[in-house]
Amino acid sequence: MLADTQDARARATDAPTQAAAQPLLSLRGVSKIFPGVKALSDVALDLYPGQVTALVGENGAGKSTIVKILTGIYQPDGGTISMDGRPVHFGDAHAASAAGVTAIHQETVLFDDLPVGENIFIGHEPRTRFGLIDTKAMRIQARALLHKVGADIDPRVRLRDLGIANKHMVAIARALSIEARVVIMDEPTAALSHKEIAELYELVERLKADGKAILFISHKFDEIFRIADRYTVFRDGELVSDGLIGDVSEDELVRMMVGRTVGQIFPKKQVPIGDEILTVAGYSHPTEFEDIGFKLRQGEILGFYGLVGAGRSEFMQSLFGITKPSKGAIRIAGEIRVIRSPAEAIESGIVYVPEDRGKQGAVIGLPIFQNVTLPSLHRTSRRGFLKLAEEFKLTREYTSRLDLRAASLDQDIGNLSGGNQQKVVIAKWLATEPRVIILDEPTKGIDIGSKAAVHEFMTELAAKGLAVIMVSSELPEIMGMSDRVIVMRDGRIAGEFEREDITAEGLVRAAAGLGAGAGA
Amino acid sequence: ENKRIALVVKALGIGFFEAAAKGAEEAAKELGDVDIIYTGPTDTTAEGQIEVINSLIAQKVDAIAVSANDTDALVPTLKKAMDRGIKVISWDSGVAEEGRQLHLNPSSNPLIGNMIIKLAADNLPDGGKVAVLSATTTSTNQNTWIEEMNKVMGNYPGIEVVSTVYGDDKADKSYTEAQGLMKAHPDLKAIIAPTSVGIVAAAQAVSDAGKAGEINVTGLGLPSEMAGHIASGASKSFAIWNPIDLGYSATMLAYSLIDGAEATPGAEIPMGRMGTLTLDDNSEGAMADPFVYDASNIEAFKDIF
Amino acid sequence: MSDQALDRDQRAPDRNIPDRLTSPFQRIFKSWETLLLAVAIAIFIINSFSSPYFLDPWNLSDATFNFTEKAMIAFAMALLIISGEIDLSVASIIALTSTAMGYLAQFGFGVPELVAAGLLVGMLCGAFNGFLVTGLGLPSIVVTIGTMSLFRGISYIVLGDQAFRGYPAGFSFFGQGYVWWVFTFEIVLFAVLAVLYGILLHKTDFGRAVYAIGNNPVGAQFSGVRVGRVKFILFMLTGLMAGIAAICLTSRLGSTRPSIAFGWELEIVTMVVLGGVNILGGSGTIPGVVIAAFVMGMVTFGFGLINVPGIVMSIFIGLLLISVIALPRLWLNYRTRRKAV
Amino acid sequence: MTQILKSREAILAAAILLLVGLISTRFGDFAAPANLINVFNDTSILIMLALGQMVVIVSRCIDLSVASNLALTGMVVATINMMFPAVPVPVLLLVAIGFGALLGSINGILVWKLDIPPIVVTLGTLTIFRGLIFLISNGEWINAHEMSPSFKAFPRYDVLGLSLLSWLAIATIAAFFVLVTRTPPGRAFFAVGGNPHAAVYTGINVGYTRFLAFVISGAVAGLCGYLWVARYAVAYVDIAGGFELEVVAACVIGGISIAGGIGSVGGAVLGALFLGIVKNALPVVNISPFWQLAISGAAIIIAVAFNARSERKKGRIILKQAERLA
Numbered sequence A: 001m002l003a004d005t006q007d008a009r010a011r012a013t014d015a016p017t018q019a020a021a022q023p024l025l026s027l028r029g030v031s032k033i034f035p036g037v038k039a040l041s042d043v044a045l046d047l048y049p050g051q052v053t054a055l056v057g058e059n060g061a062g063k064s065t066i067v068k069i070l071t072g073i074y075q076p077d078g079g080t081i082s083m084d085g086r087p088v089h090f091g092d093a094h095a096a097s098a099a100g101v102t103a104i105h106q107e108t109v110l111f112d113d114l115p116v117g118e119n120i121f122i123g124h125e126p127r128t129r130f131g132l133i134d135t136k137a138m139r140i141q142a143r144a145l146l147h148k149v150g151a152d153i154d155p156r157v158r159l160r161d162l163g164i165a166n167k168h169m170v171a172i173a174r175a176l177s178i179e180a181r182v183v184i185m186d187e188p189t190a191a192l193s194h195k196e197i198a199e200l201y202e203l204v205e206r207l208k209a210d211g212k213a214i215l216f217i218s219h220k221f222d223e224i225f226r227i228a229d230r231y232t233v234f235r236d237g238e239l240v241s242d243g244l245i246g247d248v249s250e251d252e253l254v255r256m257m258v259g260r261t262v263g264q265i266f267p268k269k270q271v272p273i274g275d276e277i278l279t280v281a282g283y284s285h286p287t288e289f290e291d292i293g294f295k296l297r298q299g300e301i302l303g304f305y306g307l308v309g310a311g312r313s314e315f316m317q318s319l320f321g322i323t324k325p326s327k328g329a330i331r332i333a334g335e336i337r338v339i340r341s342p343a344e345a346i347e348s349g350i351v352y353v354p355e356d357r358g359k360q361g362a363v364i365g366l367p368i369f370q371n372v373t374l375p376s377l378h379r380t381s382r383r384g385f386l387k388l389a390e391e392f393k394l395t396r397e398y399t400s401r402l403d404l405r406a407a408s409l410d411q412d413i414g415n416l417s418g419g420n421q422q423k424v425v426i427a428k429w430l431a432t433e434p435r436v437i438i439l440d441e442p443t444k445g446i447d448i449g450s451k452a453a454v455h456e457f458m459t460e461l462a463a464k465g466l467a468v469i470m471v472s473s474e475l476p477e478i479m480g481m482s483d484r485v486i487v488m489r490d491g492r493i494a495g496e497f498e499r500e501d502i503t504a505e506g507l508v509r510a511a512a513g514l515g516a517g518a519g520a
Numbered sequence B: 001e002n003k004r005i006a007l008v009v010k011a012l013g014i015g016f017f018e019a020a021a022k023g024a025e026e027a028a029k030e031l032g033d034v035d036i037i038y039t040g041p042t043d044t045t046a047e048g049q050i051e052v053i054n055s056l057i058a059q060k061v062d063a064i065a066v067s068a069n070d071t072d073a074l075v076p077t078l079k080k081a082m083d084r085g086i087k088v089i090s091w092d093s094g095v096a097e098e099g100r101q102l103h104l105n106p107s108s109n110p111l112i113g114n115m116i117i118k119l120a121a122d123n124l125p126d127g128g129k130v131a132v133l134s135a136t137t138t139s140t141n142q143n144t145w146i147e148e149m150n151k152v153m154g155n156y157p158g159i160e161v162v163s164t165v166y167g168d169d170k171a172d173k174s175y176t177e178a179q180g181l182m183k184a185h186p187d188l189k190a191i192i193a194p195t196s197v198g199i200v201a202a203a204q205a206v207s208d209a210g211k212a213g214e215i216n217v218t219g220l221g222l223p224s225e226m227a228g229h230i231a232s233g234a235s236k237s238f239a240i241w242n243p244i245d246l247g248y249s250a251t252m253l254a255y256s257l258i259d260g261a262e263a264t265p266g267a268e269i270p271m272g273r274m275g276t277l278t279l280d281d282n283s284e285g286a287m288a289d290p291f292v293y294d295a296s297n298i299e300a301f302k303d304i305f
Numbered sequence C: 001m002s003d004q005a006l007d008r009d010q011r012a013p014d015r016n017i018p019d020r021l022t023s024p025f026q027r028i029f030k031s032w033e034t035l036l037l038a039v040a041i042a043i044f045i046i047n048s049f050s051s052p053y054f055l056d057p058w059n060l061s062d063a064t065f066n067f068t069e070k071a072m073i074a075f076a077m078a079l080l081i082i083s084g085e086i087d088l089s090v091a092s093i094i095a096l097t098s099t100a101m102g103y104l105a106q107f108g109f110g111v112p113e114l115v116a117a118g119l120l121v122g123m124l125c126g127a128f129n130g131f132l133v134t135g136l137g138l139p140s141i142v143v144t145i146g147t148m149s150l151f152r153g154i155s156y157i158v159l160g161d162q163a164f165r166g167y168p169a170g171f172s173f174f175g176q177g178y179v180w181w182v183f184t185f186e187i188v189l190f191a192v193l194a195v196l197y198g199i200l201l202h203k204t205d206f207g208r209a210v211y212a213i214g215n216n217p218v219g220a221q222f223s224g225v226r227v228g229r230v231k232f233i234l235f236m237l238t239g240l241m242a243g244i245a246a247i248c249l250t251s252r253l254g255s256t257r258p259s260i261a262f263g264w265e266l267e268i269v270t271m272v273v274l275g276g277v278n279i280l281g282g283s284g285t286i287p288g289v290v291i292a293a294f295v296m297g298m299v300t301f302g303f304g305l306i307n308v309p310g311i312v313m314s315i316f317i318g319l320l321l322i323s324v325i326a327l328p329r330l331w332l333n334y335r336t337r338r339k340a341v
Numbered sequence D: 001m002t003q004i005l006k007s008r009e010a011i012l013a014a015a016i017l018l019l020v021g022l023i024s025t026r027f028g029d030f031a032a033p034a035n036l037i038n039v040f041n042d043t044s045i046l047i048m049l050a051l052g053q054m055v056v057i058v059s060r061c062i063d064l065s066v067a068s069n070l071a072l073t074g075m076v077v078a079t080i081n082m083m084f085p086a087v088p089v090p091v092l093l094l095v096a097i098g099f100g101a102l103l104g105s106i107n108g109i110l111v112w113k114l115d116i117p118p119i120v121v122t123l124g125t126l127t128i129f130r131g132l133i134f135l136i137s138n139g140e141w142i143n144a145h146e147m148s149p150s151f152k153a154f155p156r157y158d159v160l161g162l163s164l165l166s167w168l169a170i171a172t173i174a175a176f177f178v179l180v181t182r183t184p185p186g187r188a189f190f191a192v193g194g195n196p197h198a199a200v201y202t203g204i205n206v207g208y209t210r211f212l213a214f215v216i217s218g219a220v221a222g223l224c225g226y227l228w229v230a231r232y233a234v235a236y237v238d239i240a241g242g243f244e245l246e247v248v249a250a251c252v253i254g255g256i257s258i259a260g261g262i263g264s265v266g267g268a269v270l271g272a273l274f275l276g277i278v279k280n281a282l283p284v285v286n287i288s289p290f291w292q293l294a295i296s297g298a299a300i301i302i303a304v305a306f307n308a309r310s311e312r313k314k315g316r317i318i319l320k321q322a323e324r325l326a
């Protein structure tokens, strides 16, 4: 693998000569060091006009870091950026956009309390003759931009009132509001549904046709092969390889990314299904969901499919005691339980791995071991008094099973990569010895290697007799891992499929409301 | 070794007390072997005064002469001071009897109570409504004077006290309160402010409302601060004793106690050029009568204090 | 390939992650408390040189009154601030509590009843704040600006321009009594409370929950921490401590006026922040607050001994507050800049 | 959404009208135009300070040093006037604004360059500024007779039935309205307070924007320092003591979110008026002075609870959509 890298570097250096066109933007020898992490070391990257370059790599490979360097948010610790062969310096986000580099960032970086129009134009508002903001022009231009990306949103609406997908469309419109030559998209499709993804692909085609250089970051291989012209692979902050997409196969790309061949991504094993452990009946909420009912047995993996915004997370959170249902009942192992808070849910043996890791999953600021023991402190302490040695022991027990990578157990969880944070969150719940574990988008934004690990782990959990609920918007994952699938649409159950009845078409039709699926 | 006498005031920076400090220095110079420590909190709180007194106790000063922000709250601390052999007197604004050896009233309380209402009444031959603007609700001396004033109200038929408000010895609050009085009682004839801060603020508020000459602001004030308002007519007259004399007397009394004088009821304690102080049953005594200032004599005093 | 990357690849999947990377000694040496302790010692030395009266046990004992009552509240306030809330009404709770005790004393109630009343009223005030914040979901900084006026306002309604005196004889012990030699009841109580709060914050489940909430309230809630309940308890504790402080202060003053303890809230918050508690929540320690209390007390007393007006001391405290936070950051900036070059 | 914002201000305006009505029942002349003009005049300084504080709070900061800044600038200006009575008032106005802005920029620099939490910075400068007054004045008061007549007359000068003080407040309101709704820095305050992280990504310099907010707040405080000292014709260490919390309270009553990102000029003005009327009216309607504090405290709590109600985040509406499509 050592040779592999050197080889890649060599190719990277003569990459320009290989290409027909001159790169519009190129990076050479760029490094970035964070306290304790070398996020990028000596990488190179070229973007060509009229071409889409896909940047792939595991979680933490440094993809978003390079985006932030290109948009002036981070300053590199070494190396050069040049446009049209001339060196440039991006001191802040403003300088980058002035030079014609614009980005749709991985996180939506917008302002909830400002109207959509201002979200698009803040920082470069149209002005009147007197130098004041021209609100009318801003509204008109915003409407035009939103139309261009295929979103029908009133620019005067406050962003807070939009759904997640529409927020993303606003972010895209914002990126386009800057007269750019380089457009960067960092996992733009992660939060979008089919329809919006299709529109995005169209948009990319149009941008290509306009001669823009596009950097496209994604963990989804199908879309990479669909829209990219070139690829660049990073691993552990280093450049591994780059070239034309036509020259590689999916397997090769994965191997370059991970440094090894990945086993099965969906290692689903059939395990004996045990007794019924959870029964939900008639669960309703005034605005979020209605009449949800199902049964769950030990050893079973129940998939919840639906389009983003179907209300799955809301329902799961009410099972977990975050929101109160207006109607409905739960039985756990036959016993009726009323769950009014997460604490009560945990007592009843239901735990929830939330979708929003940073806000809901991890307590960033606390060390790893304190995150793990937080819900099971009663196990490691005596009469309310902490016993640190016990805490470390418990943490070690559960994190080692998940192959956590960290410098030490008293490291702040915020310093871990996303995938490793997710492992800590899962370890936290396992330490409570639950009976039902709900995983909300457990592999969202997780690289392919970790994804396989999470799936393997789910299978293990089921084999140990836990009942697993897995919420996912990814069809292959749902189909690969579930014993049974419930499809939700607009807050209601739109279909239920036994393993043998699951078909991609059936699930998609149910989720989109195009007539009942086979199993419903 | 020089004797150290601490002059503790309600708050630093108030003109009245600055003048008293001058008097204390005058006494020190006259006595020759005295150092004056002029100190106090920056705002008029009892807790602030206690901190100051604690550090004076620690320094083992010879005497503490205090104008108190609170009659009662200082007592335990001052008791401790006396336990450690420090002579304690109060002046201007008193401390409860068990907290000091003697109290020096600037004047006799009944006299002042009578004076402030008389100043108002003298300008109101036909009677009318008057209001009182006091300092803080906890000011010992103001409360005593208002009490004394109420006792003699019967002597002034036709004069009606419609309200008592508190400006906390803060210029802005006093100003707002004075404004409130004028609004609440459109036919108000006089405001009595027995505090040097309040009287200035009230006079300012009356001038600003364009009611100078219509409403008479009177009470206790300093000639230097009131000169302008006498000239504008917002105040026709006011009274005060000489704060320099007061500081002087307090220092002299403290010195006498250090020298071995006994502060027992009936005792006569010398206070330099101000004569002697005769203590009553509560170990209190009065320095002198208040003096009235108006247009006829203010010019002569406004540069002195 | 860099060493780091090599390292990473060679690490076996079952490699052992150490519990900690730093030794306890390193952690203590680098801590805020150590810096603050150095400041405290420096002030102590300067004080002993600047005034001959400083190093007298009785004087030092008297000087502790400058901070003990405030520090008692600061302990609870530290927990509250670590949890991401604040209570600006504490000084007003003192006023209301003191008024309640004074009121009861008028009817001849004895010392135990007065103490019980003090604790109860303080706790009720805290509970009221807690209800407004956790029950109605209002921001605490704003709510307690409101209750700050309300509580003291009630005191004014009850007392007007009057004062309550006439506390029973034994009542003076709390603010004026000595337990042993120069050790006053207050300083002993302060020490006991410091230990109790130290244990509560650093050694119990509850303390852990406080930190978790301060770092990420939503994450804590999703981890099964009863966020509302913990915050409510913290507000009640803060009220209770204000009640205890009110007992001491009232006993020390021997009387009650509605203006009692005016302006203390900001001094207490200053003490907590000086003690290294992050005003934005999430971090801070009780030892830090204890040292900060001593620092503030010694500054006040030391300056007092050389008859510097209180307001000048407050300049010093203000500068100390900013510089103690700024200096480590300046140092860090300087170091990273040097490294980068 | 503008509806919600508007209705919040409407509610507050209605509350103010109700309050005025209520007071009028006890004190008939209160609602008379002449008196309302007076009330506005009395509240002018609070309104201006609340506007300055608004941009700071909207940027997710807080400025607790405004009252100390006001007092220090007031003392500086009064001292200049006392020593050089010939210096004309317009020059003093500029000095006041400039000096206030300078003090504000100290806060701003500490927040910007050293990244110290604003509440800590301004808690520190709150005491430092106050202490400096003591140092420059030696604790002495500057009284009316030591100020020049023109110095004192300026805020009282009558133009078209309103005092210059009131006109200055009106001008400040207008200036802030333009600043906050029509200028890029004005919008940047909202961006920085609403989501500082995102602001970085949009090329807004978060630290600088906050610095600017503190400078503006400081400049306003400085201006008010002169006005205060001239109006009450006195300058001393303790003026406007504790006023900072009143200013913050006015902002909060006006619906400015203490968490940043939300607020409006109208809200700040109405909040200040509400508080100003409560404070000014209570002495007038002859409510015992001892009740005033409790009443204004209760008013703050009620107003905040009200604001929070209208701001409370409703759950996402997923079901409605289903119904509409069905």
Ligand SMILES: Nc1ncnc2c1ncn2[C@@H]1O[C@H](COP(=O)(O)OP(=O)(O)OP(=O)(O)O)[C@@H](O)[C@H]1O
Pocket: A034, A035, A037, A038, A039, A057, A058, A059, A060, A061, A062, A063, A064, A065, A066, A106, A415, A416, A417, A418, A419, A445, A447
């Ligand atoms: N601000 C930061 N401070 C410290 N470390 C950081 C910071 N930002 C990123 N890192 C670290 O740098 C490395 C690269 O992170 P980056 O976000 O670029 O990864 P990525 O390739 O975008 O991953 P993903 O696919 O999960 O989005 C990671 O180890 C990450 O933990």
Ligand SMILES: Nc1ncnc2c1ncn2[C@@H]1O[C@H](COP(=O)(O)OP(=O)(O)OP(=O)(O)O)[C@@H](O)[C@H]1O
Pocket: A160, A161, A162, A163, A164, A165, A167, A306, A307, A308, A309, A310, A311, A312, A313, A314, A355, A356, A440, A441, A471, A472, A473
């Ligand atoms: N308006 C919004 N603003 C910000 N985030 C949103 C918004 N709407 C939804 N989200 C987030 O997007 C995610 C998906 O929405 P939601 O949970 O309502 O639907 P779901 O059916 O559970 O979808 P998912 O497939 O993501 O679980 C959630 O993390 C939610 O918090």
Ligand SMILES: [Mg+2]
Pocket: A063, A064, A065, A106, A186
């Ligand atoms: Mg990324």
Ligand SMILES: [Mg+2]
Pocket: A309, A312, A313, A314, A355, A440
């Ligand atoms: Mg979801």
